[in-house]
Amino acid sequence: MNRRQLLKFTALAGVAGVGAGFWALPRGPRPGTTDLADAQRVLAGLVDKVLVSTRGWSPAEVFNHCAQSIEYSMSGYPELKPAWFRGSVGPVAFGLFTARGAMRHPLDEAIPGARPLDAPASQAEALGRLQLAFADFAAYQSELKAHFAYGALSHEDYARAHVMHLYDHLSLIHLA
Numbered sequence: 001m002n003r004r005q006l007l008k009f010t011a012l013a014g015v016a017g018v019g020a021g022f023w024a025l026p027r028g029p030r031p032g033t034t035d036l037a038d039a040q041r042v043l044a045g046l047v048d049k050v051l052v053s054t055r056g057w058s059p060a061e062v063f064n065h066c067a068q069s070i071e072y073s074m075s076g077y078p079e080l081k082p083a084w085f086r087g088s089v090g091p092v093a094f095g096l097f098t099a100r101g102a103m104r105h106p107l108d109e110a111i112p113g114a115r116p117l118d119a120p121a122s123q124a125e126a127l128g129r130l131q132l133a134f135a136d137f138a139a140y141q142s143e144l145k146a147h148f149a150y151g152a153l154s155h156e157d158y159a160r161a162h163v164m165h166l167y168d169h170l171s172l173i174h175l176a
Contacts, residue, residue, distance in 0.1 A: 050176040063126035070133035077148040078113030086151035103164035
């Protein structure tokens with residue numbers, strides 16, 4: 001390891017250590033386990049409900065964002081973080097989330113290079129898109145694409161990531 005790599009690693013480790021305290025804080029109760037079937041049940045329970053977001057994106061935008069993430073895991077993300085990030089910081093963050101059984105991330109940050117979150121515009125259609133994305137992912141048998149931040153994930157790890165991602169976003173969505 002050369003000096004530049006060592007300095008970069010030391011800086012990242014320090015940032016990760018300081019940030020871990022913040023990211024480890026719970027946001028609120030989880031709606032279920034990090035299981036695909038539980039997430040699909042949670043989503044089914046939202047059908048025909050009037051939902052509001054306490055801040056940030058509308059429920060439709062949240063559903064479109066979560067659907068994008070699932071779809072991109074099968075088709076490929078439009079932009080990836082640098083390889084060094086996907087090989088170091090990203091997997092450490094995913095490991096922390098997995099150990100906690102919950103994710104905490106910025107809830108108004110779009111996937112790099114992703115399309116706008118305005119289609120479909122209605123909450124019902126966006127929720128349907130998300131439910132279809134989960135069903136497609138559950139049935140997906142081919143090799144999954146690298147996550148834009150975490151790098152290569154198994155189907156099981158990706159399922160866990162998608163469910164934790166959904167639950168983190170649902171922390172801001174409530175019945176009207």
